[in-house]
Every structure is written in structure tokens, then in C-alpha cells.
Amino acid sequence: MKCLIWCMWGTWALLVLMGSGGTGCLEEERNALLGIKAAFNNSGGFTLSSWRDGNGSNCCGWERVVCDNTTSRVACLYLNNTQNPFVGAWVINASLFLPLEELQVLDLSDNHLSDLNGTLHLKKLKRLYLSHNYLQQIPALYKQTSMEAQNLSSNQVEGPNLEVLDLSGNYLANDALPDIARITSLKALDIDFHELSASKLLEGLCELRNLEELHIIGNGVSGPLPSCSCNMTTLRALDVQYNNFSGAIPSCLLNNLKSLEYIVLSGNAFEGSLSLASLANNSNLEVFHLLNNRYRLEVNTEDPTWFPSFQLKVFSLSNCVLNKDANGVIPSFLKGQYDLRGVQLNHNGMTGNFPNWLLDNNVNLEWLELMSNELSGAFHLPSNLSLANMWLFDVSANIIEGELPSSIGFILPNLQYLNFSNNLLRGGIPPSMGNMQLLHSLDLSNNGFIGEIPETLAKDCTSLNTLKLSHNNLQGQMLPRYSNLRNLRSLYLDNNCFRGDISPGILNSSSLMVLDVSHNFLSGTLPNWIGDIQNLQGLMLVSNLLGGPLPSSICNLKYLDLLDLSNNNLGPNIPHCANFTFMRFLHLSNDTLVGHFPEFLSEASSIVTLDLRQNALSGEIPRWIGSLQNLRVLLLQGNNFEGSIPPNLCLLKDMSILDLSNNNLYGKIPSCLNGLPFGYFELPPFSSDVDWTDYWETRDNRIIFELMYRHPYIKMRMIIYISRLEEVNFITKRRLESYKGNILSLMSGMDLSELLALNLSHNHLIGLIPGTFSNLQNVESLDLSYNSLTGPIPPQLTNLYALSIFSVAHNNLSGKLPDRKNQFGTFEEASYRGNPLLCGPPLTSCDGSNQGPGTPPSFNHTREDDSWREAFWWSFAGSYVVAFVGMVLFLYLNLYYQYMLFNLVRKFIPSFPQ
Numbered sequence: 085m086k087c088l089i090w091c092m093w094g095t096w097a098l099l100v101l102m103g104s105g106g107t108g109c110l111e112e113e114r115n116a117l118l119g120i121k122a123a124f125n126n127s128g129g130f131t132l133s134s135w136r137d138g139n140g141s142n143c144c145g146w147e148r149v150v151c152d153n154t155t156s157r158v159a160c161l162y163l164n165n166t167q168n169p170f171v172g173a174w175v176i177n178a179s180l181f182l183p184l185e186e187l188q189v190l191d192l193s194d195n196h197l198s199d200l201n202g203t204l205h206l207k208k209l210k211r212l213y214l215s216h217n218y219l220q221q222i223p224a225l226y227k228q229t230s231m232e233a234q235n236l237s238s239n240q241v242e243g244p245n246l247e248v249l250d251l252s253g254n255y256l257a258n259d260a261l262p263d264i265a266r267i268t269s270l271k272a273l274d275i276d277f278h279e280l281s282a283s284k285l286l287e288g289l290c291e292l293r294n295l296e297e298l299h300i301i302g303n304g305v306s307g308p309l310p311s312c313s314c315n316m317t318t319l320r321a322l323d324v325q326y327n328n329f330s331g332a333i334p335s336c337l338l339n340n341l342k343s344l345e346y347i348v349l350s351g352n353a354f355e356g357s358l359s360l361a362s363l364a365n366n367s368n369l370e371v372f373h374l375l376n377n378r379y380r381l382e383v384n385t386e387d388p389t390w391f392p393s394f395q396l397k398v399f400s401l402s403n404c405v406l407n408k409d410a411n412g413v414i415p416s417f418l419k420g421q422y423d424l425r426g427v428q429l430n431h432n433g434m435t436g437n438f439p440n441w442l443l444d445n446n447v448n449l450e451w452l453e454l455m456s457n458e459l460s461g462a463f464h465l466p467s468n469l470s471l472a473n474m475w476l477f478d479v480s481a482n483i484i485e486g487e488l489p490s491s492i493g494f495i496l497p498n499l500q501y502l503n504f505s506n507n508l509l510r511g512g513i514p515p516s517m518g519n520m521q522l523l524h525s526l527d528l529s530n531n532g533f534i535g536e537i538p539e540t541l542a543k544d545c546t547s548l549n550t551l552k553l554s555h556n557n558l559q560g561q562m563l564p565r566y567s568n569l570r571n572l573r574s575l576y577l578d579n580n581c582f583r584g585d586i587s588p589g590i591l592n593s594s595s596l597m598v599l600d601v602s603h604n605f606l607s608g609t610l611p612n613w614i615g616d617i618q619n620l621q622g623l624m625l626v627s628n629l630l631g632g633p634l635p636s637s638i639c640n641l642k643y644l645d646l647l648d649l650s651n652n653n654l655g656p657n658i659p660h661c662a663n664f665t666f667m668r669f670l671h672l673s674n675d676t677l678v679g680h681f682p683e684f685l686s687e688a689s690s691i692v693t694l695d696l697r698q699n700a701l702s703g704e705i706p707r708w709i710g711s712l713q714n715l716r717v718l719l720l721q722g723n724n725f726e727g728s729i730p731p732n733l734c735l736l737k738d739m740s741i742l743d744l745s746n747n748n749l750y751g752k753i754p755s756c757l758n759g760l761p762f763g764y765f766e767l768p769p770f771s772s773d774v775d776w777t778d779y780w781e782t783r784d785n786r787i788i789f790e791l792m793y794r795h796p797y798i799k800m801r802m803i804i805y806i807s808r809l810e811e812v813n814f815i816t817k818r819r820l821e822s823y824k825g826n827i828l829s830l831m832s833g834m835d836l837s838e839l840l841a842l843n844l845s846h847n848h849l850i851g852l853i854p855g856t857f858s859n860l861q862n863v864e865s866l867d868l869s870y871n872s873l874t875g876p877i878p879p880q881l882t883n884l885y886a887l888s889i890f891s892v893a894h895n896n897l898s899g900k901l902p903d904r905k906n907q908f909g910t911f912e913e914a915s916y917r918g919n920p921l922l923c924g925p926p927l928t929s930c931d932g933s934n935q936g937p938g939t940p941p942s943f944n945h946t947r948e949d950d951s952w953r954e955a956f957w958w959s960f961a962g963s964y965v966v967a968f969v970g971m972v973l974f975l976y977l978n979l980y981y982q983y984m985l986f987n988l989v990r991k992f993i994p995s996f997p998q
């Protein structure tokens with residue numbers, strides 16, 4: 085951060101020097117620089133090209149070199165990012181720098197250095213930047229002679245003038261800390277992203293009596309904040325986010341550190357309670373962050389009454405129990421704040437009316453997030469001013485009522501992200517929103533909006549990338565023909581009352597990737613031009629009034645990943661789409677399809693879920709089904725499939741839900757249908773078709789998110805593994821904008837890897853129930869009813885502790901029922917009825933008084949059976965959990981950090997020591 089200032093200054097100074105010609109640099113310094121250049125592998129020749137050994141070449145004019153303008157001695161050397169990126173870890177000889185006696189600033193960041201050999205013997209060195217290398221220890225620094233130390237009458241021994249040390253993103257271990265603690269002149273220390281883990285060792289840092297800035301981001305440090313940190317009264321910036329700090333946040337920290345301007349405590353595991361009254365006298369405080377703590381801290385802002393001496397710029401506090409004893413009121417000290425730029429108070433259980441005063445008082449507000457609270461009342465905007473700096477506004481998941489102010493588009497003209505979803509808003513969407521020309525994402529879903537999509541919005545909000553209007557009562561045509569949303573990528577209009585055809589208005593959105601107009605009243609057919617929306621990845625038109633036939637142009641959508649056209653009337657045929665190779669989710673249930681199992685799916689090697697329920701498909705289930713290695717969910721219920729269950733299904737090791745019920749299948753149950761292994765899999769990037777639930781946590785070196793896939797069947801929990809190096813790049817302050825995106829290695833762990841539900845009912849299956857079913861340790865429902873199975877119920881099944889629904893009704897099973905223990909103690913007669921030869925509780929006893937064929941089962945249970953079947957179906961839809969992952973994660977995080985870090989970092993730059 086501080087480096088930025090210096091380098092900007094440096095670049096400027098450099099230009100001045102180059103213009104003036106300078107007075108020439110010292111011969112030995114020039115030679116030293118040439119020696120340094122030679123040490124770098126410069127075969128690409130991209131860097132340091134102006135460093136040339138010509139006659140009288142003035143090294144003060146060389147790139148990345150800044151000389152003192154009176155002595156012409158080299159003062160700053162910016163060798164960051166100089167090494168050829170294809171060279172691996174290497175060691176630079178520290179003695180190369182020896183002649184540069186006046187050097188004050190040395191930047192060696194981003195150079196793959198694993199070490200500096202020897203001592204960096206630079207007496208005057210003030211700033212040393214070593215971030216993003218492979219260092220395991222700090223380099224040896226110039227040591228004062230005892231004579232010098234005496235003159236200075238201090239106990240400084242190392243790097244006596246060093247003020248700024250940036251070691252972020254290296255591989256330091258705990259044993260490096262004592263070395264750092266000896267550099268007592270330090271004013272700013274950055275040790276982000278290492279594997280420093282023991283908070284006790286941080287105690288050494290308390291000895292740095294001059295320290296003004298301390299950054300220990302992302303180290304996994306556990307244990308409490310060292311109590312001596314309350315003694316670091318010179319601190320102006322303290323950033324300990326994303327560690328594992330536990331215990332209470334010491335109130336003395338807030339109380340004593342009166343110079344604090346910037347404090348970030350987010351992403352730890354603090355416990356207990358905290359009163360912000362401790363901050364009252366920190367008159368310099370500008371930035372306060374306490375987000376995403378692992379546990380819900382109790383935070384009190386009202387008791388005792390206090391008045392802040394500060395004017396904050398940023399206040400963020402999330403996932404807390406805020407003001408428990410005061411009904412969750414919004415912190416009242418905020419009423420005295422007039423210069424806020426950013427406020428985030430998500431998930432705090434806040435109640436009361438929406439704080440309209442926050443907008444009235446803070447004309448410079450840039451972002452406001454009050455997501456997931458219980459704020460009520462109407463939303464107003466100041467009528468006489470425009471909040472021109474506001475770019476992010478998210479008040480989703482509250483209980484805000486009334487209509488949106490009609491002038492919203494004029495008062496918040498520069499909004500980029502607007503989220504009012506999950507409230508109780510009514511009325512029309514204000515046409516003034518057409519004035520929000522920078523609007524990138526608009527989410528008004530889950531409210532009670534009525535009327536049509538305003539013409540102005542569709543015509544003028546040309547920056548819109550994501551438009552979500554799901555779950556309202558909007559009517560009319562889904563998107564006007566003249567709409568001009570040319571940057572639109574995701575359009576969610578589901579669960580409204582749109583009528584008419586699929587509007588050609590979407591053709592103006594040529595980048596469209598996700599279209600969801602499910603649960604409306606669209607009619608007509610799927611137009612032929614749908615194949616022109618080349619980038620379409622998700623197309624969801626569930627439950628409309630669409631008729632067939634499906635245009636064959638749909639096969640041109642070669643990136644299609646999710647196609648859900650269920651509950652329409654699109655049959656009888658599916659076009660033969662040979663190129664659906666990226667397709668992962670294909671759902672065509674209840675679509676009046678006839679014919680055989682679609683042959684082209686044999687090429688759809690990416691398929692994960694296939695839902696063809698409730699059609700009239702017939703013939704055999706093809707053997708090649710076993711080649712769809714990614715298949716996890718196969719739903720074929722309610723067709724006319726016949727023949728046997730292909731044993732090739734056993735090849736599908738990741739299968740987690742299989743429903744073959746209500747077909748005409750017969751033959752034996754393949755005995756392989758037993759426990760399935762835990763699987764890891766990586767999926768190709770998929771767009772933004774994911775609803776993020778608000779929950780996330782960090783644990784070990786993982787970030788765990790819960791997501792809700794847009795599709796109702798698919799809920800996901802995602803585990804992201806971030807290795808250390810990647811973390812560095814992704815959070816790095818200096819590279820926020822240049823992030824390239826291939827750095828995170830995203831992996832997902834399946835949360836429920838084993839079969840959860842197995843439904844083979846209503847077929848003609850014969851033979852024994854495989855004893856191996858007892859391996860289905862996670863199975864929650866097992867339905868084998870209405871088949872012709874014979875033999876006993878394997879007693880081992882009582883080991884299925886997760887089983888809550890079980891039926892073998894209406895088979896020809898015989899023998900003694902499993903003991904009424906574990907889950908089997910809960911299954912009643914209905915689970916077994918229709919098997920005259922079964923006996924034992926809860927049926928009749930086995931001692932001779934077996935039920936004859938004349939006694940029940942009566943078949944008078946159809947209604948009950950139906951509702952039971954429905955319940956079964958629901959229970960398994962509910963527990964249907966699969967884990968997926970996509971690049972969307974990266975996008976989200978990037979955004980998250982963009983506003984969270986970038987703004988704050990930017991705010992903080994001016995206050996770094998010069």
C-alpha cells in the first residue's frame with residue numbers, strides 16, 4: 085500500500101530525471117546495478133532494457149532506479165517483478181547491493197526468490213518489499229556496531245533504519261517471528277499469508293514500539309489475540325482478518341489503541357460479547373470491520389450510552405447478535421456519523437424501520453448493505469439530493485414494505501448493484517430506473533411487484549448484466565421486443581404472470597447465458613431462433629404452456645449446461661442433439677415425450693442429472709447408460725420402460741439417486757446397487773446460475789459456501805480449497821484489478837456421496853433383496869414396493885441407521901421380518917403389507933398363526949399409498965444434495981473483495997507514513 089505512493093512518486097521522479105539528464109551516477113553504483121541485472125535471468129530481455137553499459141551512461145536515468153537529486157546516489161530501486169517468470173525459485177546474492185550505500189527503498193517483490201544469500205548490508209535502508217516470493221526466513225539485515233548502538237542509546241541491533249517491511253505472501257514459519265521482533269525501528273509490517281499459527285509468538289511483535297501498521301491477514305493464527313497487543317498504542321492500522329483467533333476480543337484493544345484509524349478483525353473465531361462503547365474515544369478511527377466471524381458474537385452498541393469522538397468512513401459488522409437487550413435496534417451512534425462511505429450490517433438480526441436517515445445524513449455514501457435483517461417500514465430516499473457516489477445498495481431479505489420511491493433512478497443515478505430481493509415491496513417497478521445507466525445487476529425477486537417491465541428499464545439500462553425479477557406478479561410480455569439489454573447475461577423472470585410467446589426481445593441480448601422464465605404462462609412453441617443465442621448455458625422454461633415440437637436449432641446451443649423444459653407439452657420427439665457434450669443437467673419430465681430412450685445422450689458424457697420422469701418413453705434402458713461416468717441422478721419414473729435394469733448401471737460409481745419406479749422393468753436387481761464411494765470432481769465453469777445463500781465460513785484453509793443452485797432439486801454445499809499461494813494472489817492488494825482468474829484451484833467435495841434414496845417401486849422385479857443393501861449406510865428411503873421380490877428381508881438391513889422410509893409392500897416376500905430394532909422399530913404394517921408370507925411384529929407372529937392369503941392385505945390403500953408416495957418423493961427431493969463448483973465462485977469473491985478490500989485499502993493509502 086505504502087509502496088504504491090512511493091512508486092508513484094518514484095515514477096514521477098524518474099520522468100523528471102530523465103528529462104533533466106541528471107548529473108550522472110557513481111561509477112561503482114552503475115557497475116553494481118549491472119551486476120544486479122546480470123543476476124536476474126533476463127533472457128526475455130523485457131526488463132531493465134535501459135540498463136546498458138554505454139559510455140557515460142547515467143544510471144540515474146535508468147528505469148526502476150531513482151537517485152537522490154543532490155548527491156546522485158541511488159536511493160530507490162524497484163526490482164519488483166523483474167525475474168523471468170519461467171525461472172523457478174532462486175537465490176540472489178545480497179552482496180550485490182553492497183555498493184548502494186545510500187539505498188533507502190528496495191523492492192524485490194514477485195521475483196520467485198527463495199532466499200537472499202548473505203547480509204543485506206544497507207545501513208540506510210528504510211523500506212524493504214519482499215512480498216510474493218518463496219522466502220522461509222527474513223534476510224539478514226545490516227547490524228549496528230556496538231559503537232553505533234551506543235551513540236543511538238538504544239538497543240537496536242538490526243536494520244536500524246528499517247521502517248517498512250513487506251513480507252506478505254511468502255513461506256515464513258513461526259520461527260521467523262523472533263527475527264522480525266528484533267527490527268525495532270519498524271513502523272509498518274506486513275506478514276499476510278504465511279503459515280504462522282501460534283498467537284503466542286505474536287507477542288514478540290508487541291515489542292515493536294514504533295509500529296504503526298500491522299497486517300497479519302490469512303495466517304491461520306489460532307488462540308487469543310495476545311494481551312500485550314493492548315500495549316501497542318502507536319498502532320494506526322491493525323488488520324488480522326482471516327485467521328483463527330479465538331476467545332474474546334479484548335476490550336482494552338479498542339480502549340487503549342487511541343491512535344487507531346483502521347481495524348479489521350473479520351473472519352476469525354472470536355467468541356463472547358463486545359461493546360463498541362470501548363471505541364468512544366478513538367477519535368481517529370475511520371474504518372471498522374468485523375465481518376464473518378465464525379460464531380455469532382454478541383455486540384452491543386447501546387449500553388452504556390456513549391458518544392463517538394470519531395467520524396467513520398467505513399463501518400461493517402456482520403453475523404452478530406446486535407443489541408440483544410435493546411430489541412436489535414440499529415446502532416444509534418450511526419445517527420451522529422456524517423461522512424460514511426461504506427456500511428455493511430448484514431445478518432445482525434436488526435429490527436425497526438429502515439434507517440432512511442443513513443441516506444439523508446451521508447451524502448458521500450458509496451455502499452450500503454443491510455442484508456438479512458428484520459428491517460421493516462417503507463423505504464424513502466432524500467428528495468432534494470442525489471447520492472451520486474452510491475454504487476452498491478443491498479437491503480435484500482428484510483421485511484420492507486410499500487412501493488419503491490418513483491424518483492429512485494434520479495437520486496441513485498450511478499448504482500451498479502441494486503438488490504431489494506426478498507422483501508414485501510409492492511406496486512410497479514419505477515420507470516426512473518431507466519436513468520441508472522451503470523446498473524449492472526438488479527435483483528427485485530421475491531416481492532409483490534406488479535405491472536410490466538418498464539420500457540425505460542428495458543431500453544436504457546444497457547449495462548445490465550443480471551436481471552432478476554423472479555417471484556413477483558409481473559405481467560405482459562416477458563421482455564419488450566424493443567428491449568436493448570445488450571450486455572445481459574442472466575435473465576430470471578420465473579414465477580410471474582408473463583404471457584405470450586418467448587419474446588424475440590432477448591435476441592438483442594446476444595451474450596445471454598441464462599434464461600429462466602419457468603412458472604409463467606408462456607405459450608406457443610420454442611422459436612427456431614433460440615439456436616442463435618449461442619452462449620446460452622442455462623435455459624429453464626419449466627411449467628409453461630409451451631407446445632412442441634422442439635426446434636432442431638436447439639442443438640446449436642452447444643454450451644448448454646442446464647436445460648429444463650419440464651411440465652410443458654413439448655413432445656412427442658426430442659431432436660437428436662449430437663453436440664450436447666457440455667450438458668450436465670437435462671430435465672424433460674412430464675413433457676409428453678414418446679419413443680425410446682434418447683439415443684444421442686450416449687454422447688452427452690458430461691451429464692450429471694437426467695430427469696425424464698412422467699413421459700411415455702418405452703423400450704429398454706440402454707446399456708450405454710453405464711458409460712455416462714458423471715451421472716449422479718437418474719430419474720426415469722413413470723414411463724413404459726421394459727426389460728431388465730442394465731447391470732451397467734453398476735459402472736456409475738457416483739450415482740446418488742436412482743428412480744426407476746413405475747415402469748415395466750423386470751428381472752433381478754443388480755447386486756451392485758450398494759454403497760458408493762466418496763467422490764471428488766471438478767466441473768467446468770458455469771455462469772452465475774447460482775443463488776448464494778448468505779452463509780459462509782472459513783475452516784482450516786478452506787472456504788465453505790452454501791449455495792442454492794437455481795434448480796429446485798439441487799442444493800449445494802461447496803468446499804473450496806485454497807492453497808496458500810493462491811490466496812495470496814487472489815487477495816493481494818496491489819493486483820486486485822489484474823487478477824487473471826486461473827489461480828484458484830476449485831475443487832468440490834460431495835457432501836452426500838452415497839445413495840440417499842433408492843426407489844425401484846412399481847416394476848416387476850424378481851428375486852431376492854440383496855443383502856448388500858445393508859451397505860447403503862446413508863440411504864434415507866428405500867422403496868421396493870409393488871414388485872415380485874421373493875425371499876426374506878435381509879436382517880442386516882436393520883443396520884441402516886439413516887433409513888426413515890422403507891417399503892417392501894406388495895411383493896412376494898416371505899419369512900420373518902427383521903427385528904424391530906433401530907430404524908426398523910419405526911416401520912409399521914404399511915411397509916410390509918401385501919406380502920402374505922411375511923410374519924413377525926408388527927404383522928402377526930410367526931408361531932404357526934401366519935396370515936393366510938384370505939386375511940389382509942386389502943388393496944384399499946390407494947389413496948394412502950399415493951400420498952405416501954408423494955411424501956416419499958418430497959422427502960427425497962429435499963435431501964437431494966449434490967455438491968458442485970464453478971468459476972462463479974471466483975467472480976463472487978472477486979466482487980466481494982473488490983468492495984470490501986479495495987475501497988478500504990484505497991481509503992487508507994493517504995495515511996501511510998511517508
Ligand SMILES: *[C@@H]1O[C@H](CO)[C@@H](O)[C@H](O)[C@H]1NC(C)=O
Nearest residue numbers: 087088091092162164165166
Ligand atoms: C512495481 O511495484 C510498483 C508498486 O509498488 C508498481 O507500480 C509497478 O508497476 C511494479 N512494477 C512491476 C514491473 O510490476
Ligand SMILES: *[C@@H]1O[C@H](CO)[C@@H](O)[C@H](O)[C@H]1NC(C)=O
Nearest residue numbers: 096097098100101152153154
Ligand atoms: C530535490 O531536492 C530538493 C531539496 O532536497 C527537493 O525540494 C526536491 O523536491 C527534490 N526533487 C525531487 C524530484 O526529488
Ligand SMILES: *[C@@H]1O[C@H](CO)[C@@H](O)[C@H](O)[C@H]1NC(C)=O
Nearest residue numbers: 175176177179199200201202
Ligand atoms: C552464498 O554465497 C557464498 C559466498 O559468496 C557461496 O559460497 C555460496 O555458494 C552461496 N550460496 C548460495 C546458495 O548461492
Ligand SMILES: *[C@@H]1O[C@H](CO)[C@@H](O)[C@H](O)[C@H]1NC(C)=O
Nearest residue numbers: 290310311312313314315316
Ligand atoms: C503493557 O505495558 C505495561 C507498561 O509498559 C506493562 O507493565 C505491562 O506488563 C504490559 N502488558 C503486557 C500484557 O505486556
Ligand SMILES: *[C@@H]1O[C@H](CO)[C@@H](O)[C@H](O)[C@H]1NC(C)=O
Nearest residue numbers: 628650651652653674675698
Ligand atoms: C404435467 O404438466 C402439466 C402441464 O403440461 C401440468 O398441468 C401437470 O400438473 C404436470 N404434472 C406433474 C405431475 O407435474
Ligand SMILES: *[C@@H]1O[C@H](CO)[C@@H](O)[C@H](O)[C@H]1NC(C)=O
Nearest residue numbers: 639640642660661662663664
Ligand atoms: C458438433 O460440433 C462440432 C464442432 O463444434 C461440429 O464440427 C460438428 O459438425 C457438430 N456436430 C453436429 C452433429 O452438429
Ligand SMILES: *[C@@H]1O[C@H](CO)[C@@H](O)[C@H](O)[C@H]1NC(C)=O
Nearest residue numbers: 941942943944945946947948
Ligand atoms: C376401504 O377402507 C375404508 C375405510 O378404511 C372402508 O370403509 C371400506 O369399506 C374399504 N373398502 C374396501 C373395498 O375394502
